[in-house]
Amino acid sequence: MPIVGEKTSAFEEPGQDPVPELQVKQGPCRPYVVSEPSEKLGSLRTVHEKKERIMVALLxxxxxxxxxxxxxxxxxxxxxxVHFGKFASHYIKNNFFMDVHPPLAKMMFAWIASLVGYQGDFDFETIGELFPATVPYVLMRSLAATAGALTVVMLYFTLRASGVRVWVAVASAICFAVENSYVTISRYILLDAPLMFFISASVYCFKRYELYPTNTCSSLKYLVATGVFLGLAASSKWVGLFTVAWVGVLCLWRLWFFLGDLSKPVCSTFKIVAIKGTILLGIPLVLYTFFFYMHFATLTNDGEGAGFFSPEFRSSLKGNTIPQNVMAEVGTGSVVTIRHTGTMGGYLHSHPHDFPAGSQQQQITLYPHLDANNEWYIMLYDQPNNTVTSFENLPDGTKIRLLHPLTYRRLHSHDHKPPVSENSDWQKEVSCYGFEGFDGDANDDWIIEIDKDESVPGPAQDHVRALETKFRLRHAMMNCYLFSHEVKLPKWGYDQQEVTCAYSGQPSLTLWAVEQSYNEFLPKDTELISYKPSNFWQKLVEYHQKMWHINKNLVDSHVYESLPTSWPFMLRGIGYWSQENRHVYLLGNAILWWSVTGFIFVFALLVAGELLAWQLGKPILQDSYVVNFHVQVIHYLLGYMIHLAPSFLMQRQMFLHHYLPAYYFGILAFGHALDILVTYVLRRQKTVGYIVIGAFVLSCLYFFKSYTPIIYGLPWTKTLCEKSQWLSGWDYACGNYLDTLEQYTSVGLKENVMAQSTAAV
Incomplete structure (x- = not known):
């Protein structure tokens, strides 16, 4: 409602106020807030006017x-x-691969490339590798650019849906359009741009849903659309699940007001909750599962990522090397390969190379590929060399020795520290020891312990059978268990996985299974068995277990990694590319970035002050603009925190681009800060408010223009580059630039680079 004596700004549009008065009614015992929006609210916050539509088109x-x-x-x-382009090639060639992200965004890049006949014949091996003419990389990048552009439009529509005035929404969208970091991620074959579009569309649809009375067609339409985009976001990156959580929190927020609304029956409220929960959780779950079904249906050929998975999983892939028709019974005289089931390391392995320290005996490792050095000959502990004359089963508790046929040495353990885990008192070295003609010693003796819970029910729980029995090997002398973990040996061990004898540790890391088996004493018609290929649901569960496991173990240091505590202050960026005296470097627009961070701190202080004033009995939140400002900003800052907080719990590599989903919500909140400037703080001098906003927009444009060389990989000079490095963490290498722009023409670059470097974008 206009304020008496309020000055009218040239920017204002009479009759288009998107923030109506809050409806409060008096109940029998207390006043209550009407939880349903007014009939006209959706219309007030919808783009109807031709002039506004033209502005959106220009934006x-x-x-x-x-x-x-x-x-x-x-x-x-x-x-x-190098990753996501390669994955697109794998999709086109139907070759299986492993990635820690859900498949949708990757499949989108593959789909658009396949439309123009791309055959997946480029491997995207290294940064800086030139694209051949057969790769439609510009078209693939266009998908990201389109998603990035649509995200800006979504931000505008979202701010309008949450009550921001037209010109403020336009100003906010322009600032977002020239946010350096979002421009950078929207120009390359990366998952971030599609993800951000799906998140922004989810936010917009949910904000539109809030504008309509419950159970109306418009309300249901936007609720379903919210579920669809939440599903698309979660199917692109797991970050989309945080957006699902944000929507869930806002639903609980709205439920609280529904329960306090005395005009709404409680039973109808819970009916609404059931409908919303079904739509907002059911649709994303169905879409997420569907895209994984497409993922598995597309990647039908055995590929480089299949080694991460169980033999049952790999058996479902064409061209796999998983052993088939294996002799089921395992016993004395069997030549076997023994697979470690607790990790992805592969098979118990030895080769004619010794440990450089410790016992200096022959190495024992895990090796992930089929190899003759994975074979072991089984005999009882009291049988000397070559005296196995018949087949005997191996029941639980059998004491055996394992002979390595190629080197004629036995699996052995003793009181030596392991080669890599030497600081672990609970592990001992495992080696291969002996020579031809040597009968072995007591340190070669291992006792079979069958894990009945992990083995296939039936005979496999009574005695060792290939594929079906899971067992442990306990050292008879030291009572430690044959063990492996995801620790790699150095170069002298060929980067293969360490094997030790452990007194403790996770039980799953001491489990083994026989995968290949041959025994000359068994009849020709002996029982043969094979792995049963996993069905879709088994593959889905196992794939997610591997995704989670690999994701949390991405702990290697990286030159451009950063901590979440540094992200709001943009202390450093990420080098994307460096070649031909130019760089592409991910860096935010400092004007907008730091303004968002500053506003979050100011708003926290504001709310703290208001709570104190309320405790002292002073009136607060008396103006409809102020109420809407608080409600919307709290909504968006909840999104900011929900998308940022999990980063503090992760131990994996983290980079600045992981902040961008949270930052998007911060920009939405900041858009309301600009809006309250003209609707309340400077409501009697709105023209001044708009001038302040205009100056802010120009500052963002100036910063963007100044840093275009590291966004687009354009020529720059050392002097300008050095002046641009406001913080030491902005570590793009200025020394790689030439002294003058004119010099770029003399080093064989394109003739028009001078125009590119000076043209306004």
């Missing part, structure tokens, strides 16, 4: 120009294109 054109500008450069692989 889309401007954003498209920013993101599509010179998209073919760099004409070589940058940053994580």
């Amino acid at each position: 889309a054109v401007f954003t498209g120009m920013v993101r599509f500008y010179n998209l073919s450069w760099p004409n070589s692989v940058i940053f994580d294109e």
Whole structure:
């Protein structure tokens, strides 16, 4: 409602106030807030006017120009294109691979490349590798650019749906359009741009849903759309699950007001909750499962990532090397390969190379590939060399020795520290010891302990059978168990996985199974068995177990990694590409970035002050603009925290781009800060407020323009580069630039690079 004596700004549009008065009614015992929106609210926050539609179109054109500008450069692989471009090639060739992210965004890049006949014949091996003419990399990058441009439009529509005025929403969208970090991620074959579009569409649809009375067609339409986009976001990256959580929190927020609304029956409230829960959880779950079904249906050939998975999983892939028709019974005289079931390391292995320290005996490792050095000959502990004359089963508790036929040495353990885990008192070295003609010693003796819970019910629980029996090997002298973990030996061990004898540790890491078996004493018609290929649901569960396991173990240090505590302050960026005296470097727009961070701190202080004033009995939140400002900002800052907080719990590598989903919610909240400036703080001098906002937009544009060389990989000079490094963590290498722009023409670059470096974007 207009304030008496309020000055009218040239920017204002009469009759278009998107923030109506809060409806409070008096009940029998207390006043209550009407939880349902007014009938006209949806119309007030919808783009109807022709002038506004033209502005949205111009915004889309401007954003498209920013993101599509010179998209073919760099004409070589940058940053994580080495992963996601390669995955697109694997999809096209139907070769299985392993990735820690869900499949949708990767499949989208493969789909668009396949439309123009790309055959997946480029491997995206290294950063800086030139694209051959057969790779439609510009088209693939166009998908990201389109998603990035649409995200800007979504931000505008979202701010309008949450009550921001037209010109403030336009200003906020322009600032977002030139946010350096979002421009950078929207120009390459990366998952971030599609993810951000799906998140932004989810936020917009949910905000639209809030504008309509419950159970209306418009309400149901946007609720279903929210579920769809939540499913698409979660199917692109697990970060989308945080958006699902944010929507869930806002649903609980709204439920609280529904329960306090005396005009709504409690039973109808819980009916609404059931409908919303079914739509907002059911649709994403169905979509998420569907895209994984497409993932498995597409990747039908055995590939480089299959080694991460169980033999049952790999048996479902064409061209797999998993042993088939294996002799079921295992006993004395059997030649076997023994697979470690607790890790992805592979098979118990030895080779004619010794440990450089400790006992200096022959190495024992895990090796992931089929090899003759994986074979072991089984005999009882009291049988000397070559005296096995008949087949005997191996029941639980049997004491055996394992002979390595190629080197004629036996699996052995003793009181020596292991080669890598030498600081672990609970582990001992395992080696291969002996020589031809040597009968062995007591340190070669191992006792079979069958794990009945993990073995297939039936005979496999009574005695060792190939594939079906899971067992442990306990050292008879030291009572430690044959053990392996995801610790690699150094170069002298060929980076193979360490095997030790352990007194403790996770029980799953001491489990083994016989995978290949041959015994000359068994009849020709002996029982043969094979792995049963996993069905879709088994593959889905196992794939997610591997995704989680690999993701949490991405702990190697990286030159551009950063901690979540540094992200709000943008203390450092990420180098994407460096070649030909130019760089692509991920860095945010410091004007907007730091303003968002500053506003979050200011808002926290504001709320603390208001709570104190309320405790002292002073009135607060008396103005409808102030109420809407608080509600919407709290909504968006909840999204900010939900998307940021989990990063503090993760032990894996973290980079600045992991902050971008949270930052998007921060920008939405900051858009409301700009709005409250003209609707409340400077409501009597709104023109001044709009001038302040205009100056802020120009500052963002200036920063963006100043840093375009590291966004687009354009020529720059050492002097300008050094002046741009406001913080020491902004570590793009200025020394790689030439002294003057004119010098770029003399080193064989394109004739138009001077125009590219000076043209306004």
